[in-house]
Amino acid sequence: TVVYVLNGPNLNLLGTRRPEVYGTTTLSILEELCREEATRLGLDLVFRQSNHEGLLIDWIHEAGARVKAGESIGAVFNPGAYTHTSIALHDAIEGTELPVIEVHISNVHRREAFRHHSYISPIARGTVVGLGVDGYRLAIDALHRMSPQ
Ligand code: DQA
Numbered sequence: 001t002v003v004y005v006l007n008g009p010n011l012n013l014l015g016t017r018r019p020e021v022y023g024t025t026t027l028s029i030l031e032e033l034c035r036e037e038a039t040r041l042g043l044d045l046v047f048r049q050s051n052h053e054g055l056l057i058d059w060i061h062e063a064g065a066r067v068k069a070g071e072s073i074g075a076v077f078n079p080g081a082y083t084h085t086s087i088a089l090h091d092a093i094e095g096t097e098l099p100v101i102e103v104h105i106s107n108v109h110r111r112e113a114f115r116h117h118s119y120i121s122p123i124a125r126g127t128v129v130g131l132g133v134d135g136y137r138l139a140i141d142a143l144h145r146m147s148p149q
Helices: 027-040 053-068 080-084 087-096 134-146
Strands: 002-007 044-049 072-078 100-104 126-129
Touching: 002 027, 002 053, 002 134, 027 044, 027 134, 053 072, 053 087, 072 134, 100 134, 126 134
Parallel strands: 002 044, 002 072, 072 100, 100 126
Antiparallel strands: none
16 A cells, blocks of 8 residues: 655755755655655555646646555645645645645744645645654654545
8 A cells, every 4th residue: 555745846955945944854865754654554655746736736646546446545745835826736636535634844824924825725634734854754644544444
């Protein structure tokens, strides 16, 4: 059984972009942390990052189909700035009924007002906000606990 971890725009810069906000863990170290957690739970990990909205939509469709096929428990998703802009990502998750836990490394509610609204939260099973990269591990664990398998 697979757990998806999907990352949106600029998360390839993790570790160097605004370390005071996002920390110093790089995306490849984050992938290893996620792999450890998935392995601990007996899950296979698919870990991806894209700066392209359409590609993220394609991956949501793929993950949704794999959930329907009984091959996946769903996705941990950090949509980056698309969180605050993308009706298309909202519709992709809603349309595929993909179980999603939304993750933000930073506490978006302590930051600029334009980060306070999420198009993803209303169709997410839950959200993890402001707990740093640790949020990914917690989200994988929560998705696993929620899954019927
Ligand atoms: C983010 C928060 C977003 O507002 C921002 O655009 C990001 C990262 C986070 O993980 O804290 O790119 O999703």
